[in-house]
Amino acid sequence: AGDTRGRRHDSQDPLKRFTDAKLQMRDIYKDLEECVVDLSKFYHAEGDDDSAHKFVPAKEIAEVARFKESILTIKEMFNRDKMKVVFFGRTSNGKSTVINSMLHSKVLPQGMGHTTACFLQVEGGSENERMLQIEGSDAKRPFAELHNLGHALSSGNSATSALGTNALVTVLYPKASSKLLQNDVVLVDSPGVDLSPEFDSWIDKHCLDADVFVLVCNSESTLTQAEKNFFLRVAKRLSRPNVFILNNRWDASSSEPEQQIEQVRNQHMQRFIHFLVDELKSCTALECKDRVFFISAREVLEHRLKDKGDVERAYEQDGYPRRAKEFTSFETSFERCISKSAIRTKFEAHDRRAREIISDMRDNLDAVTNLATREKQRLKLNFELKNREFLECRKAFADFEHRYREQQQRIRQEVHLKVSADFHEE
Ligand code: GTP
Ligand code: MG
Numbered sequence: 090a091g092d093t094r095g096r097r098h099d100s101q102d103p104l105k106r107f108t109d110a111k112l113q114m115r116d117i118y119k120d121l122e123e124c125v126v127d128l129s130k131f132y133h134a135e136g137d138d139d140s141a142h143k144f145v146p147a148k149e150i151a152e153v154a155r156f157k158e159s160i161l162t163i164k165e166m167f168n169r170d171k172m173k174v175v176f177f178g179r180t181s182n183g184k185s186t187v188i189n190s191m192l193h194s195k196v197l198p199q200g201m202g203h204t205t206a207c208f209l210q211v212e213g214g215s216e217n218e219r220m221l222q223i224e225g226s227d228a229k230r231p232f233a234e235l236h237n238l239g240h241a242l243s244s245g246n247s248a249t250s251a252l253g254t255n256a257l258v259t260v261l262y263p264k265a266s267s268k269l270l271q272n273d274v275v276l277v278d279s280p281g282v283d284l285s286p287e288f289d290s291w292i293d294k295h296c297l298d299a300d301v302f303v304l305v306c307n308s309e310s311t312l313t314q315a316e317k318n319f320f321l322r323v324a325k326r327l328s329r330p331n332v333f334i335l336n337n338r339w340d341a342s343s344s345e346p347e348q349q350i351e352q353v354r355n356q357h358m359q360r361f362i363h364f365l366v367d368e369l370k371s372c373t374a375l376e377c378k379d380r381v382f383f384i385s386a387r388e389v390l391e392h393r394l395k396d397k398g399d400v401e402r403a404y405e406q407d408g409y410p411r412r413a414k415e416f417t418s419f420e421t422s423f424e425r426c427i428s429k430s431a432i433r434t435k436f437e438a439h440d441r442r443a444r445e446i447i448s449d450m451r452d453n454l455d456a457v458t459n460l461a462t463r464e465k466q467r468l469k470l471n472f473e474l475k476n477r478e479f480l481e482c483r484k485a486f487a488d489f490e491h492r493y494r495e496q497q498q499r500i501r502q503e504v505h506l507k508v509s510a511d512f513h514e515e
Contacts, residue, residue, distance in 0.1 A: 103428040104272035107172055110436050118164050124489050125156045131482050149453050156446055167439050171273045172431040178305035180281030183337040186386040187305055188276050192267045193393045197278055198240045207256040208295055209278040213270035214261030222259040254280045255290050283315045288322050296323055300430040301331045308336040324369045331426050332371045333380050334361050340385035343406035382419040389416045454483055
């Protein structure tokens with residue numbers, strides 16, 4: 090029945106590994122569910138006086154019902170699992186522009202001054218439609234309202250808008266429009282950390298299940314205390330959070346002499362390394378080269394829009410190719426990091442739970458087998474027919490268990506190790 094069983098995980102695309110892992114989990118739980126359903130049917134067989142269910146204790150029957158429920162819950166859980174990245178930084182540093190660049194499209198409102206008014210979560214929608222969903226309501230709202238709901242400048246909206254900065258608006262955008270959305274990545278935009286920050290509630294609500302954080306800085310100034318404080322708070326709640334630093338607006342350096350650009354770059358770099366390594370303890374000094382990038386989101390976005398034919402001319406300053414290359418390097422490192430983290434944190438728990446259920450099921454079968462043997466002797470009745478059926482069920486389970494071990498091996502070795510090998514390859 091498993092369509093993905095035996096499929097090789099040789100996808101070069103790190104994002105695909107997450108979706109592959111999800112499909113494998115789906116197969117494993119589908120098999121597990123079939124086994125549990127068969128066992129449950131067997132325990133509940135009715136109408137026959139000789140039937141085995143007469144000697145199955147209520148405890149074992151109830152346990153099988155619980156297995157069924159857990160399997161359903163877990164299936165729902167991992168079908169909802171996504172890779173999540175949250176963007177933070179001071180007002181106007183270019184958070185929304187970075188997200189739009191990564192999506193190759195102007196999805197989120199961006200502009201001068203204070204723009205993003207609350208948390209905006211972009212995710213791939215099932216329909217080929219653009220829609221909004223405001224938390225607490227199932228109703229879908231037209232995409233055109235995003236500029237009212239999520240924009241601080243719109244009429245009726247302000248820093249103290251009805252929604253509040255901690256509110257969440259989900260933006261459903263066609264999956265087909267972007268590789269990230271296609272592969273279950275959700276991107277969360279936030280209001281500036283320098284504005285009436287409610288750090289703790291922001292963290293509780295939006296950050297605890299994040300796989301990656303991106304700090305968008307302004308290269309014309311320097312890392313501010315508000316930005317630092319926010320991430321220090323995050324690091325207190327989540328040990329070793331995966332943090333990327335984008336030194337945005339690096340196009341501003343283009344008019345400076347080459348030598349000075351390098352000096353400024355080094356100055357920024359030293360500060361970022363100190364922050365990531367010593368203060369946040371997010372990575373090692375060696376890993377910083379894959380965590381800190383000097384980019385211009387505006388240039389990248391405009392070039393991508395131009396490539397799609399959406400605009401005629403793209404904004405570009407001297408030295409653009411190097412900044413464009415750094416942006417794609419960021420995207421590559423980001424994709425590896427988010428997929429590795431999401432597979433580890435999300436699927437390892439499901440894998441552990443599957444193993445627990447299998448082990449409990451084995452105990453359940455053993456208990457019933459022992460009881461059946463004793464009962465058979467005591468009553469001297471001929472249970473053989475039914476017993477054979479039970480043994481068949483047991484054999485099917487043993488087969489499944491064997492297959493599961495192989496699957497598990499594959500997930501652990503091929504998916505995990507491959508991801509970590511790739512991660513360290515450079
Ligand atoms: P808030 O939502 O207000 O917190 O701001 P934000 O961080 O989302 O900034 P946003 O993306 O709205 O960008 C602010 C302004 O800066 C916009 O006018 C962008 O076009 C511009 N901008 C963004 N990135 C760059 C860049 O790399 N270079 C230049 N020159 N301008 C940029
Ligand atoms: Mg914004």
